Amino acid sequence: xxxxxxxxxxxxxxxxxxxxxxxxxxxxxxxxxxxxxxxxxxxxxxxxxxxxxxxxxxxxxxxxxxxxxxxxxxxxxxxxxxxxxxxxxxxxxxxxxxxxxxxxxxxxxxxxxxxxxxxxxxxxxxxxxxxxxxxxxxxxxxxxxxxxxxxxxxxx
Numbered sequence: 001x002x003x004x005x006x007x008x009x010x011x012x013x014x015x016x017x018x019x020x021x022x023x024x025x026x027x028x029x030x031x032x033x034x035x036x037x038x039x040x041x042x043x044x045x046x047x048x049x050x051x052x053x054x055x056x057x058x059x060x061x062x063x064x065x066x067x068x069x070x071x072x073x074x075x076x077x078x079x080x081x082x083x084x085x086x087x088x089x090x091x092x093x094x095x096x097x098x099x100x101x102x103x104x105x106x107x108x109x110x111x112x113x114x115x116x117x118x119x120x121x122x123x124x125x126x127x128x129x130x131x132x133x134x135x136x137x138x139x140x141x142x143x144x145x146x147x148x149x150x151x152x153x154x155x156x
Contacts, residue, residue, distance in 0.1 A: 003112045017118035017132060022108060024136040025144075027102065032148050036092040041150060048088045054080050109133075 004011045010019045021129070035041075054076060063136035109129065116126035144150075 020135045024140050031098050038094045
């Protein structure tokens with residue numbers, strides 16, 4: 001309740017929509033800051049590229065029914081699986097630190113922003129906090145991933 005009062009007009013539409021986007025940006029920056037501090041991003045990107053290249057070659061050989069190439073690639077599969085498990089463990093480590101505080105903040109904000117947060121007059125619809133947060137997050141996360149160099153996915 002006191003958070004809602006402290007926010008004043010920023011807790012009511014239309015400013016509440018902006019507030020949620022700003023909170024989303026702050027949470028995303030904290031998450032990526034933790035990730036940047038705990039993970040060697042360059043190493044993770046290299047591992048991702050190696051796994052993606054192996055997959056491309058594997059599926060290419062499978063489509064061509066090239067049994068010789070498939071056999072060669074299958075010999076490397078145990079290594080690729082190990083690399084993938086390492087990559088997953090490295091990228092999940094920061095999430096374990098981030099997840100509990102995120103849910104606490106998320107639940108608090110859900111209570112602060114009761115009812116509609118944004119209204120779209122052209123659609124004649126309003127959105128509550130949870131839906132607006134997910135839309136804002138879907139827009140904010142990829143932007144900051146690129147800006148901070150935290151996108152491991154191959155661009156091809």
